[in-house]
Amino acid sequence: LKGDIISYFTGYSVFAVQGVNSLGSSKSALSDLRDSGVKHILIAFDMDLKTNEHVKNALEKLKAVLAECGFTYSSLEWDPCYKGLDDWLLANKL
Numbered sequence: 001l002k003g004d005i006i007s008y009f010t011g012y013s014v015f016a017v018q019g020v021n022s023l024g025s026s027k028s029a030l031s032d033l034r035d036s037g038v039k040h041i042l043i044a045f046d047m048d049l050k051t052n053e054h055v056k057n058a059l060e061k062l063k064a065v066l067a068e069c070g071f072t073y074s075s076l077e078w079d080p081c082y083k084g085l086d087d088w089l090l091a092n093k094l
Helices: 002-010 024-035 053-068 085-093
Strands: 040-043 072-075
Touching: 002 085, 024 053, 040 053, 053 072
Parallel strands: 040 072
Antiparallel strands: none
């Protein structure tokens, strides 16, 4: 649902995972994205990555997987009083 909200408000395609520790099965999908011409990934982990070591660790794992797959990447940040980018978009669009 988060990915759908972000895509709706931004117009961007979104690759969403069910949780930060669900990255293992993402490699084949990421390979498909690369093969279709995607070169750069914008990462939008929830802002609890600032306080939750598990989320921070998952972000580092994702960065390693993206680099391994040949992507460049950058991370988005927003007002941390909104946990997710979807929350921030909803608050600022309504």
